[in-house]
Amino acid sequence: MTLINGLPAHVLLVHLVVVLVPLTALALVVAAISPRAARRMGVVLPLLALVSLVSVPLTTQAGEWLERHVTDDALVQRHAELGDGLLPWAAGLFVLAALVWWATRATAEPRPDATGTAVWSGVPVRVAAVVLSLVVAAGAVVDVYRIGDSGAKAAWHDGFSQTASHTGAER
DSSP: OOEEEEEEEEHHHHHHHHHHHHHHHHHHHHHHHHHHHHHHTTHHHHHHHHHHHHHHHHHHHHHHHHHHOOOOOHHHHOOOOOOOOHHHHHHHHHHHHHHHHHHHHHHHSSSSSSSSSSSSSSSSHHHHHHHHHHHHHHHHHHHHHHHHHHHHHHHHTTOOOSSSSSSSOOO
């Protein structure tokens, strides 16, 4: 995908990533902390994570096309380098979202394992899920911020004037 309605696709697709990745991160943390919230979210949590995951390479590919069609610039290169690092975070969000969803389903109707304890119901497992979710969610959100900041700098450096070119009365 290169152009959408005459605009570079990256400029439009980036909004999916900027909204969906942090939203997925928040939903994952809430679901990991609260089994009740996880049950309420149901299959929406892993589906949201899947859409987020798919949006990352689509946006990256569109960005690579755009990179070949703009002036070679160190800021653009830095943005592209940072953008390549988001896919592992999005994959981590998806994997954890799927595990939290599955674990919540598995514990909704506790099925004992060979020792007679309910699968996934132990405190150490829950703590590990919460800690991993917090780490991956924070990493994903920070990465989205860093990528977006570098993209804004690449797009807008020297692209505007500090003084207004028109006053409100002239329009």
